[in-house]
Amino acid sequence: MSTNVGDWLAALSILALYSFLYKENPVYRFAEHLFVGISAGHAIAMAYGNVRDVAVKPMLDGRWVLAFPCLLGILLFARFSKKNSWLARYPVALITGIGTGMALRGIPSSQILAQLNGIFIPLTNISNIILFFGVIGALVYFLFTKEHKGIVGGFASVGKWIMMVSFGATFGTTVFERLSLFIGTLNTVLGDWLGIIK
Amino acid sequence: MAAETKGGFVEKLQHVDRRILYLVLAVLVAIPLIWPFTLPLQVSPAVYSLYDHVESLKSGDVVLMSFDYSAGGAPDIHPQVEAIVRHLAKKDGVGLVTVGFFPDGPMFAEKVFWILEEAGKTYGEDFVNLGYRAGGEGAIAMLASDVKAAFQTDFRGNDTSSLPLLQKVKSARDFSLIIEFAGGSPGPPEWIRQVQAVYRVPLAVGISTSMVPANMPFLESGQLISILSGLRGAAEYEVLLGEAGKGSAAMSSQTLGHLVIMVFLIVGNVSYFLTRKNSSRRIS
Amino acid sequence: MRRELPSVVLFVVGLLLILERFLNVGLLAEVGQEIRTWGIIVAAFAVAVASMNLIVVHVRNVRQHKNVVYSLTLLLALVGMAGLGIATGTDSSGYKFWYNSLLSPMSSAMFAMLAFYIASAAYRAFIAKNAEAAVLLISAVLLMLGNVALGEMIHPNYGAVSSWIMNVPNLAGQRGMMIASAIGAVATSLRVLVGIDRTHFGGGE
Numbered sequence: 010m011s012t013n014v015g016d017w018l019a020a021l022s023i024l025a026l027y028s029f030l031y032k033e034n035p036v037y038r039f040a041e042h043l044f045v046g047i048s049a050g051h052a053i054a055m056a057y058g059n060v061r062d063v064a065v066k067p068m069l070d071g072r073w074v075l076a077f078p079c080l081l082g083i084l085l086f087a088r089f090s091k092k093n094s095w096l097a098r099y100p101v102a103l104i105t106g107i108g109t110g111m112a113l114r115g116i117p118s119s120q121i122l123a124q125l126n127g128i129f130i131p132l133t134n135i136s137n138i139i140l141f142f143g144v145i146g147a148l149v150y151f152l153f154t155k156e157h158k159g160i161v162g163g164f165a166s167v168g169k170w171i172m173m174v175s176f177g178a179t180f181g182t183t184v185f186e187r188l189s190l191f192i193g194t195l196n197t198v199l200g201d202w203l204g205i206i207k
Numbered sequence: 208m209a210a211e212t213k214g215g216f217v218e219k220l221q222h223v224d225r226r227i228l229y230l231v232l233a234v235l236v237a238i239p240l241i242w243p244f245t246l247p248l249q250v251s252p253a254v255y256s257l258y259d260h261v262e263s264l265k266s267g268d269v270v271l272m273s274f275d276y277s278a279g280g281a282p283d284i285h286p287q288v289e290a291i292v293r294h295l296a297k298k299d300g301v302g303l304v305t306v307g308f309f310p311d312g313p314m315f316a317e318k319v320f321w322i323l324e325e326a327g328k329t330y331g332e333d334f335v336n337l338g339y340r341a342g343g344e345g346a347i348a349m350l351a352s353d354v355k356a357a358f359q360t361d362f363r364g365n366d367t368s369s370l371p372l373l374q375k376v377k378s379a380r381d382f383s384l385i386i387e388f389a390g391g392s393p394g395p396p397e398w399i400r401q402v403q404a405v406y407r408v409p410l411a412v413g414i415s416t417s418m419v420p421a422n423m424p425f426l427e428s429g430q431l432i433s434i435l436s437g438l439r440g441a442a443e444y445e446v447l448l449g450e451a452g453k454g455s456a457a458m459s460s461q462t463l464g465h466l467v468i469m470v471f472l473i474v475g476n477v478s479y480f481l482t483r484k485n486s487s488r489r490i491s
Numbered sequence: 492m493r494r495e496l497p498s499v500v501l502f503v504v505g506l507l508l509i510l511e512r513f514l515n516v517g518l519l520a521e522v523g524q525e526i527r528t529w530g531i532i533v534a535a536f537a538v539a540v541a542s543m544n545l546i547v548v549h550v551r552n553v554r555q556h557k558n559v560v561y562s563l564t565l566l567l568a569l570v571g572m573a574g575l576g577i578a579t580g581t582d583s584s585g586y587k588f589w590y591n592s593l594l595s596p597m598s599s600a601m602f603a604m605l606a607f608y609i610a611s612a613a614y615r616a617f618i619a620k621n622a623e624a625a626v627l628l629i630s631a632v633l634l635m636l637g638n639v640a641l642g643e644m645i646h647p648n649y650g651a652v653s654s655w656i657m658n659v660p661n662l663a664g665q666r667g668m669m670i671a672s673a674i675g676a677v678a679t680s681l682r683v684l685v686g687i688d689r690t691h692f693g694g695g696e
Contacts, residue, residue: 015592026600042561044597046568049542054576055310056538078529082536098497106504107530109680114512115400120673147667175664177630178420186416187606188464189438193282225611246640278598341534349527424666462639471614
């Protein structure tokens, strides 16, 4: 068994959270609130580092224009005031403008054109045929301006079946991922703490 | 009577206490960790691709690693990092720059530096941790266009213009390889849009297993050179390295865990359909 | 004007970033970098705003003597962790100790609980009640067999089956969904950029 305080804290906090699987209890609720508090504290500490390094230090070196985004950041807190919440729209406009600008300049080439390019393949084997008609079918499935009847309905149906396989693949991989996370916590409890796993 | 008994047993199966299911899963996943057994593992072409890229790195090359995952997803992703960093540690003269666009990112980068220090590498000359930047895709684009403008100080508070390794890199174009480890957003699409599509640097990703199906189109189109799939990706990389690590150790537990889930799926479905059949028989 | 002016700001910022990408003009590149710098600073403040909400709710709980122990725990943990990070730096050994001993393992445990919920759902909820669900479950099981060594125990070349599922039908479906959602994202972004969609500004005047 470990004599390291950190290992004890880690293992006991994991077990406290897992106690919820038996039933909701005060130990779990305490651990849950502790976790939320520490997470938020960590996010604040990291955000402070960003403001210090990206804004404060350059301002002390003479780049006073960076006071303006700091002011915009402070304006975000205006959303807590009913009377002045409209002031928060300016920083939101900046962030949203950056988001839409970055998306619009990148999505068409990377996620539309490059992907459409990938469907122009020779239909010489069953895999390529499935790939081609599967993509077309999935695209047609999301076409809502025409009723899914006749040929359009046929393609949409192909798309639906293909997407079911995709969702199955996502479920299968999600099972693997969740088990990985559980195995990680077992390594902490059984390995680092109890020393059962070598 | 036999039909009623059978119906009763089948209906009981449908209402098993979920805590018994949890206990079965927990015990069967834990057993192989305590008494491990090895199973064959086939290495996928995508993992070979990344391994070959790292193997072909020469002295003077610099690799960028982005840590874009939280502690919640780390058990599935972090073993990949350890495997790849162990490979990089063997490459003389190859530098490593790390960055994070999740708040936890730099903490996980710091956790693997002991591997490089053990190989005789020095912070500042052979590896640097730039730290974390908020802002997602915008921050990624900023790093890609000018590394030192995006990070005037590193995670440890050093002036980045004074670090020898960073004299070799101005923008993303100066990296020989970029590997992003992602558990969410920003993830592969953001890096492809802002970095790979603009600077054409070889980009590989190590992602949580559930993200793999959605990112396969990027691999097939050549926008990504490799996708490492969670813990399995780590295990496959360890096979190529010839060194067992956390990935390989977990695969036997994964195997039993998957077996449990599949048995639950089958038993759940069979008992449902038998219960429905019994109910319709009783009604008729 | 309380909605129009922010919409103009949004449009100008977005347009400058789009033009930066397509026009090779030095001034545009500098403006783009400056905009992104401002975005990083404002995004960092946004983290504090999110935490503010949490603080307000739990301070209210303490004042009203509701779940005092839990709310105090949360507030003390928040202040303690933030204070330690700000005072000593997030790269200090003290900060790393609390991060590695509490935050990291608890975060993993929270997400790992989903493994149990998946097990319970696999038993009770994932029923092949129709053909579509059956296809979903069959492809999931075939892929699960390939993700671990079970498939290779059935047949040494089983990997080719799960690989085919991933690289053909899954790829087709995911590619179709990717293109469709990308078209939707472009349409939505354009609506936001030109001010047709202003829901992100919230209600009120």
